[in-house]
Amino acid sequence: MALILTSQQVKALDQTLSEKGLLEVTVENAGRSVAEALHRHFPDSRVLVVAGKGFNGADAVVAARHLLALGHEITVLAHQEAHQDSLKKLQVFTKTFPLTVDQVRHHMAKNDVVLEGLLGTGFQPPLSAEYAALIEALNMSLKPVVSIDLPSGVRADVPERPELAVRATRTFALAGLKPCHLFEPASEWAGETELLSIGVPGQYTHQFTSTHTVEPSDVQQWLPRRNQNAHKGSAGEVWVLGGRSGMTGCVALSTLAALRTGSGLVRHSSVVPVEHAPAETISHALQDWSEVKDLPFKGAVAVGMGLGDQAEDIAAMVLEKHLPTVVDADALQTSLRGKGHERTIFTPHPGEAARMLETDVAEVLSDPLGAVRTLQKQYGGVVVLKGGPTTIATKQTTWVNTSGNPGMASAGMGDVLAGIIASLLGQGLSAKHAALSGVYLHGRAGDLCFERHHYGLQASDVAHAVGPAWHALLHGE
Ligand SMILES: NC(=O)C1=CN([C@@H]2O[C@H](COP(=O)(O)OP(=O)(O)OC[C@H]3O[C@@H](n4cnc5c(N)ncnc54)[C@H](OP(=O)(O)O)[C@@H]3O)[C@@H](O)[C@H]2O)[C@@H](O)CC1
Numbered sequence: 001m002a003l004i005l006t007s008q009q010v011k012a013l014d015q016t017l018s019e020k021g022l023l024e025v026t027v028e029n030a031g032r033s034v035a036e037a038l039h040r041h042f043p044d045s046r047v048l049v050v051a052g053k054g055f056n057g058a059d060a061v062v063a064a065r066h067l068l069a070l071g072h073e074i075t076v077l078a079h080q081e082a083h084q085d086s087l088k089k090l091q092v093f094t095k096t097f098p099l100t101v102d103q104v105r106h107h108m109a110k111n112d113v114v115l116e117g118l119l120g121t122g123f124q125p126p127l128s129a130e131y132a133a134l135i136e137a138l139n140m141s142l143k144p145v146v147s148i149d150l151p152s153g154v155r156a157d158v159p160e161r162p163e164l165a166v167r168a169t170r171t172f173a174l175a176g177l178k179p180c181h182l183f184e185p186a187s188e189w190a191g192e193t194e195l196l197s198i199g200v201p202g203q204y205t206h207q208f209t210s211t212h213t214v215e216p217s218d219v220q221q222w223l224p225r226r227n228q229n230a231h232k233g234s235a236g237e238v239w240v241l242g243g244r245s246g247m248t249g250c251v252a253l254s255t256l257a258a259l260r261t262g263s264g265l266v267r268h269s270s271v272v273p274v275e276h277a278p279a280e281t282i283s284h285a286l287q288d289w290s291e292v293k294d295l296p297f298k299g300a301v302a303v304g305m306g307l308g309d310q311a312e313d314i315a316a317m318v319l320e321k322h323l324p325t326v327v328d329a330d331a332l333q334t335s336l337r338g339k340g341h342e343r344t345i346f347t348p349h350p351g352e353a354a355r356m357l358e359t360d361v362a363e364v365l366s367d368p369l370g371a372v373r374t375l376q377k378q379y380g381g382v383v384v385l386k387g388g389p390t391t392i393a394t395k396q397t398t399w400v401n402t403s404g405n406p407g408m409a410s411a412g413m414g415d416v417l418a419g420i421i422a423s424l425l426g427q428g429l430s431a432k433h434a435a436l437s438g439v440y441l442h443g444r445a446g447d448l449c450f451e452r453h454h455y456g457l458q459a460s461d462v463a464h465a466v467g468p469a470w471h472a473l474l475h476g477e
């Protein structure tokens, strides 16, 4: 499981390691991990190492020593205030040069790859003129640039567009991922991100954060299992409430997704005929939405897709029944604040999240992890803030999903997600496990479809791919 750390949490971890006398060995581990990873990606390369004055620079200096031991030819440019202990140990084996723009330009051409450790989680804008000039020089490189922990100039916690930052080919994140590795636009500066160990056990680092990635190995364990004698009455039921004139496709997609996720029985209700709902579904037509209160619900409910103005009242009515419920789309309104219970899952996209938080989309996107936590605090239940990537919050924990792709930016994709999650709720999963497994499976199904349809993939393709994605997940494919 990849932990996600903010710069404050890194600071707290550093502080504790320092108090326990472990900081030095940790920096040694970090530098060694970086060197070994660089060696794997760029064997036999000549490496230009640039080291700033903080611990990010110390990592670079230690990495340089290990690169030498791994047989690389290296040139090290170190800031005059670079970590002196590490520098002295390196200088036993090689000389180093001062860190200036001229030196960067001079040595860049003679090397195959640049390893930069200028600024890490300790960076606070604005960039000094000295570092700005160094970053500009590095960005002129025609050679691959590898960043230690994060691209220098990017703020670890804020995924906004940096004013000026290293454009890395590859980034080796240390100890945990930082928000800047996960969310656009900042993540674009990191290139390919790989998480490296700094030799601190995950269980220990876990004290400092309650945010991590959704792991396939966890989802595997949570997904429902079926007995040989299963029948449609034992395989879970879902009831979809949604649709209005001209907007019935969402109900068709949610019901299809619920069936494709394994629900034994899928029903739907609307005040208009739902065209194109799968033949396997049962329709309970309504004259008026108020009839919802008398429907004989069983299993899970998904409410809101395409329902229109009345969605919030219908959702409130359903929430009072304390059923396992997915609240989606039009139902995601401020009147539902505080109404989520332990079996509720809210599934806003950033626009709906902004409406629920009474803010704007830019604010939500500037801190998706903060936004999903605030939504959970205000609304209760489990909150799924959709996006690339999706974040999920329960009262205690926040997750970032690892599956999915930009081909999924297509209408109806959220309706399919709501159907998948409702199906898992109906099959007996807790709200937490249904939300996490549903989001992961949805993305994984999307990834299978992407191979075939690329940007042309449709929401219904994803629904049809849930079974294959589930199968692949269970069989470790
Ligand atoms: N627990 C872990 O995960 C471990 C983390 N480790 C590593 O430590 C890194 C964090 O180290 P860190 O705290 O020393 O910060 P870092 O990023 O090197 O920057 C601080 C320096 O930058 C400077 N500086 C700041 N802003 C600036 C600006 N605008 N313009 C110019 N300069 C600016 C600032 O200078 P000052 O402002 O103090 O003069 C200070 O000297 C982390 O990313 C990881 O690589 C590992 O070693 C092992 C364990």
Ligand SMILES: Nc1ncnc2c1ncn2[C@@H]1O[C@H](COP(=O)(O)OP(=O)(O)O)[C@@H](O)[C@H]1O
Binding pocket: 348, 349, 386, 387, 388, 389, 390, 403, 404, 405, 406, 407, 408, 409, 410, 411, 412, 413, 414, 415, 416, 417, 442
């Ligand atoms: N770039 C992307 N990467 C990963 N997942 C994505 C991406 N774009 C969209 N998705 C997923 O597709 C779904 C879109 O949901 P939503 O915006 O509610 O669609 P709709 O309202 O059309 O049904 C979400 O689950 C989202 O996470």
Ligand SMILES: [K+]
Binding pocket: 056, 116, 117, 118, 119, 120, 147, 148, 149, 150, 151, 152
């Ligand atoms: K860096």
